[in-house]
Amino acid sequence: MHEKLTCPTFDWYIENVPKIMIKNLFILLVSASCLFSCTQAKEKTSVKKPNIVLIMADDMGYECVSAYGSQEYNTPRLDKMAAEGVKFNHAYSQPLCTPTRVKIMTGKSNVCNYEYFGYLNPNQKTFGNLLQDAGYKTLIAGKWQLNGIYHDLRGNQDKSRPQHFGFDEYCLWQLTRNKQFGERFADPFIEQNGKEIRLNGDYGPDVFRNYIMNFIERNQDSSFFVYYPMVLVHDPFVPTPDSKAWQDSSRRYEKDTAYFADMVAYTDKIVGQLIDKLDELSLLENTLVIFTGDNGTHPSIYTTMADGGVFRGGKGNTIDAGNHVPFIAYWKGKAIGGKEIDDMIDFSDVLPTLLDAGNVPLQNFVTDGKSFLPALTDTSFQGNTYVYQHYNPRWGRWKEDSLHYIFNQEYKLYLNGQFYHTSQDSRENNPLTDQKLSGDEKAKKVALSKALQKNIEIVTNKKTTL
Secondary structure: OOOOOOOOOHHHHHHHHHHHHHHHHHHHHHHHHHHHHHHHHHHHHHOOOOEEEEEEEOOOOHHHOHHHOEOOOOOHHHHHHHHHOEEEEEEEOOOOHHHHHHHHHHOOOHHHHOOOOOEOOOOOOOHHHHHHHOOOEEEEEEEOOOEOOOOOOOOOOOOOHHHHOOOOEEEEEOOOOOHHHOOOOEOOEEEEOOEEEEOOOOEHHHHHHHHHHHHHHHOOOOOEEEEEEOOOOOOOOOOOOOOHHHHOHHHOOOOOHHHHHHHHHHHHHHHHHHHHHHHHOOOHHHEEEEEEEOOOOOOOOEEEEOOOOEEEOOOOOOOHHHHEEOEEEEOOOOOOOOEEEEEEEEHHHHHHHHHHHOOOOOOOOOOOOOOOOHHHHOOOOOOEOOEEEEEOOOOHHHOOOOEEEEEOOOOEEEOOOOEEOOOOOOOOOOOOOHHHOOHHHHHHHHHHHHHHHHHHHHHHHHHHHO
16 A cells, blocks of 8 residues: 655744755855856966067167166166066077077077078978967067068968968068068058058057057957067168157158167167056066067167277177177066076077976977076076077078087187187187187187087987978
8 A cells, every 4th residue: 555645734844944945055055166166267277378478679789778788778668677587698699680580480400490581481380389289379570571582482472371380360571572562660561460551650660569469458368479570670770750850751761870779769668568568457477578689780880888888780790799689588476586697598498488488398399499497587597508500691791601600608619610719809800729729728619619519410410300
């Protein structure tokens, strides 16, 4: 027989229903709390990678920044960046723009992948590709000059080449058109995400800055990488919007080295504006900002230094003035403020450093550099004791040069045997002959010679495996 079913009494409901409701409400609140916590954790995980902003001025040697001893130019924002961040006193690019751009973007010696001036072979991968693959939103703005338009190379009219190299968006000068189509400063000719834009009354550096700011604002909730190879301070040396001559539109392409100081000041101003934008969006504590230059200053520029000496630019040449560049890293709250690094770094070190900052493993990617990220936070950091370079620009009066050389902070040795005491002869006017070398100098030359041969062997072997 079935049990007789009885309905609960009214008193039972009064006694038990509130308990059931409270229990269910508690379960509901716990579940909601867990869901909220999981959502927060997911959001934190999605934005934990730091943002990276890499700014590279065009033709700006280290002597152009006040923090490096210049008395000629006004660079308060760069000086502040150095005072609150890390200043590298011995950072070395290649002596000319394209060799540097190929090297910094790929992390490889020019022996491995430099083929033509104004060209980066599409078979290469860049820091844009690697950071994009790791989930970064990526932008390049400023000077491109890597499609091969100077030599009419295959694919030089490909407007998607920046995207091929890992950049979601671009705003560039000299992508598929040379400067005969339009210059980079007043009334610039710009290619932006597949479209050609000719602007009247605008100033190119302002256009690039505005696009970068817009990109940062649109992607502030994501991790982003901005590569800004500036068009300043390359010649022609012309007025900026802060120059008095700019007010007369007919003078905006008036060439005079006297405007170089205005161009340096405008570079400094733009760097400050980008940092202010990051600060406005509360992104500075999660953003690594790096400022540097692609090679030395134009040889027509003479700069008065704090020690009273006059420094002549050395762009294109393998002397110290040709590839000794400013290099400042700023990361609010993480980098040691006011720190100066006297160890040497080379532009092949930039790619592994950016990946290190973004917690992105190199995996099977081959690079000739090593990360200097620990220099920002570790007081015991030790960088390179020497720098090896190969320089064969295939351009202008340097077209036939093919130089292998190695240097430390005292001496420099070329593969052909030329040896210089560069700490006393920075312009390499007086080669040291073996007959006049002291015993100590002979030992140092032998050590550099061994290191040079070892590096040539290493990069040559890497080249054959790429």
